Structure formats: structure tokens, C-alpha cells
Amino acid sequence: xxxxxxxxxxxxxxxxNIDDLLVIAKAEAPLYVSVQLNENFVKRQNFAVTxxxxxxxxxxxxxxxxxxx
Amino acid sequence: xxxxxxxxxxxxxxxILKEIGGKGQQKILNGKxxxxxxxxxxxxxxxxxxAAGVGTIGIVDDDRVDLSNLQRQIIYQTEDxxxxxxxxxxxxxxxxxxxxxxxxxAERVDSKNIMDIxxxxxxxxxxxxxxxxxxxxxxxxxxVFLNKPFSHxxxxxxxxxxxxxxPHQGPCYRCIFETPPxxxxxxxxxQAGVLGVMGGVIGSIQATEALKYILGVGHLLNGYLLIxxxxxxxxxxxxxxxxxxxxxxxxxxxxxxxxxxxISGCSWKRG
Numbered sequence: 001x002x003x004x005x006x007x008x009x010x011x012x013x014x015x016x017n018i019d020d021l022l023v024i025a026k027a028e029a030p031l032y033v034s035v036q037l038n039e040n041f042v043k044r045q046n047f048a049v050t051x052x053x054x055x056x057x058x059x060x061x062x063x064x065x066x067x068x069x
Numbered sequence: 070x071x072x073x074x075x076x077x078x079x080x081x082x083x084x085i086l087k088e089i090g091g092k093g094q095q096k097i098l099n100g101k102x103x104x105x106x107x108x109x110x111x112x113x114x115x116x117x118x119x120a121a122g123v124g125t126i127g128i129v130d131d132d133r134v135d136l137s138n139l140q141r142q143i144i145y146q147t148e149d150x151x152x153x154x155x156x157x158x159x160x161x162x163x164x165x166x167x168x169x170x171x172x173x174x175a176e177r178v179d180s181k182n183i184m185d186i187x188x189x190x191x192x193x194x195x196x197x198x199x200x201x202x203x204x205x206x207x208x209x210x211x212x213v214f215l216n217k218p219f220s221h222x223x224x225x226x227x228x229x230x231x232x233x234x235x236p237h238q239g240p241c242y243r244c245i246f247e248t249p250p251x252x253x254x255x256x257x258x259x260q261a262g263v264l265g266v267m268g269g270v271i272g273s274i275q276a277t278e279a280l281k282y283i284l285g286v287g288h289l290l291n292g293y294l295l296i297x298x299x300x301x302x303x304x305x306x307x308x309x310x311x312x313x314x315x316x317x318x319x320x321x322x323x324x325x326x327x328x329x330x331x332i333s334g335c336s337w338k339r340g
Contacts (some may be wrong), residue, residue, distance in 0.1 A: 007305050031249045041244075048284055059307050061245055061294060064223025064230045065200050066109065066258040066267075 109268030111198030126236035141265030164329035195219035202249035229271035239292035244312035
């Protein structure tokens with residue numbers, strides 16, 4: 001199955017949950033990534049029970065500080 | 070108040086735009102923008118807003134110019150090292166454009182002063198140019214409480230992101246990120262580095278949003294997070310919906326007063 005993660009197509013052998021997808025997609029500091037699935041936020045406590053399906057669009061949103069110093 | 074001959078000439082490239090004209094330039098001259106954090110983002114934002122003729126620019130920063138700032142904070146010159154940033158930035162802006170009144174605030178924003186600073190000139194638009202999450206959340210919450218639009222941004226390495234908050238028109242920063250990360254789990258520019266020009270790209274977008282808001286033209290970045298990757302030279306505009314569970318702007322907000330989150334010693338240490 002194919003999904004889109006941050007604009008890039010990813011092919012998966014089987015459906016995985018958000019926790020696994022964070023690892024597969026090599027998310028930096030996964031404990032602090034906000035996740036949108038098909039434009040809806042997924043609560044962190046639901047990461048383990050939320051599975052992606054064909055054609056899903058996932059956005060990992062990262063904290064970005066920087067700027068001042 | 071009408072534009073002087075000098076102003077008609079200085080702002081002629083604005084005035085010729087059908088979206089701006091003389092009326093729009095007058096709006097810009099009457100505009101009031103507050104920039105919190107006079108660093109990689111705030112410096113270019115301040116300079117473009119000053120050149121554009123934004124009549125009142127408030128700048129908040131308690132820091133002094135450091136040699137390591139000069140790689141990206143283009144409002145400062147080598148001889149400014151050691152000076153208070155807000156006064157040095159004010160000097161630069163004064164020499165750029167005498168139409169601009171700069172209000173320097175040589176202090177660090179916290180829950181006790183941020184409302185007063187925003188109220189001080191009843192600023193139209195706020196630019197978050199800070200580098201740390203406690204203050205990013207503080208600016209968000211203060212703007213939600215005061216119904217003030219603001220531009221959030223962050224830069225790191227070869228990446229940047231920005232979004233615009235408009236009261237009751239889309240998500241706030243907390244709709245995406247519920248609470249600041251613990252100190253030092255997310256890298257800062259000092260730890261991870263940043264390409265100097267990232268602040269120029271993203272800070273200039275923040276200035277663009279401020280000007281569009283003042284002019285009332287076009288579509289702002291409310292409801293979107295714009296993510297820029299300089300290595301692949303791609304911009305992605307990710308749609309973000311308002312989060313009904315948001316703790317500050319959701320249906321049943323649990324946060325009703327400003328919070329001073331702990332700022333780690335590391336990220337505040339001067340380099």
C-alpha cells in the first residue's frame with residue numbers, strides 16, 4: 001500500500017500504526033512530533049491504535065525554534 | 070494626512086501597485102507592528118518593514134549583539150557587537166527611514182509584561198522572531214487572549230516554517246503543538262546550526278504577512294503551516310484545521326491565563 005508522508009510517497013508492506021510510521025519515516029524526536037492524518041490531528045494517546053490505510057495523507061509537524069540566538 | 074513629495078518618490082514602487090496605491094501606503098505608514106526577538110528572523114523582518122514605511126515598529130529583546138549573530142542578523146554591523154540589540158536595531162532603522170518610529174523594549178517578554186507591551190501602542194500585528202518555545206507559547210496565548218494576529222516562525226539547519234494566526238479564523242500555534250517540549254529535546258540553532266539566509270527567507274515572509282494584513286490584501290497563512298526546505302528547495306503549504314480540543318482556543322479552553330514555562334539554562338546561555 002502507498003501513503004503520503006510529508007508530501008513524499010511511502011510504500012508499506014502492511015498497514016502500520018502511527019508509532020511505527022514515525023520510526024519507519026525516521027521522524028526526529030518522535031515524542032514531540034504532532035501528527036495529522038488526512039488533515040485531522042491524531043491525539044498522541046491514539047498513535048498506537050491508529051492505523052494508516054491506502055492513499056492516506058500523513059503530516060508530521062515538527063517543533064522549530066531558532067531565529068533569535 | 071497626505072503623502073509628501075518625498076514619500077511619493079520613496080514609496081513609488083508600492084504606490085504603483087494596484088493593491089496598494091497612495092491609500093495603501095498611507096495604511097502602511099499608519100501601521101504598527103511589534104517584533105518580539107530581534108535575531109535571525111526579527112532582523113530582516115524589521116528592515117523590510119522599515120523600508121516599506123511601517124510607521125511604528127516595536128522591537129523587544131533583552132540581549133546584546135554577539136559576534137556569532139552577525140552571520141545572519143543583518144540589522145547589526147561588526148561595530149555593534151556588545152550593544153543592546155534593540156538600540157542598535159533602532160539606530161539602523163532610523164538611518165534607513167525617518168518615517169518610522171521605533172519603540173525599543175530592552176526586556177525579555179514574560180507573562181507579566183507581554184500584555185502591556187502589546188497594549189503599549191495597540192499594535193496591529195505581532196511577529197514572533199523568538200528562538201525558544203516557552204516564549205513562542207506565551208506569544209500565542211497572549212495573542213489569542215487579546216484577539217491579535219501574529220506570525221509564528223522557526224528556523225533550524227536548512228529548514229524553516231511559518232504560520233499566521235488570525236483571531237477566530239483558523240488554528241493557533243497550540244492547535245498544532247499542545248505544550249512546549251521539555252528543555253533541550255528539540256535542538257536550537259546554537260546546538261544544531263542554521264544557514265544564515267534561512268532567517269532572511271522566513272523573516273521576509275513574516276514581514277510580507279504583516280504588510281498584507283495591514284493592507285487587507287490577498288490570502289494570509291492562517292490555516293496553513295508553510296514549511297521550507299532549502300536543501301531540496303521546496304515549499305510545502307500544509308493545511309491545518311482549527312483544533313476543537315485546543316487548550317487555549319478550542320471549544321472548552323483549559324488555559325485562561327498566561328503561563329511562564331521554564332526556559333532551559335542552555336538555550337538562554339549567551340554564545
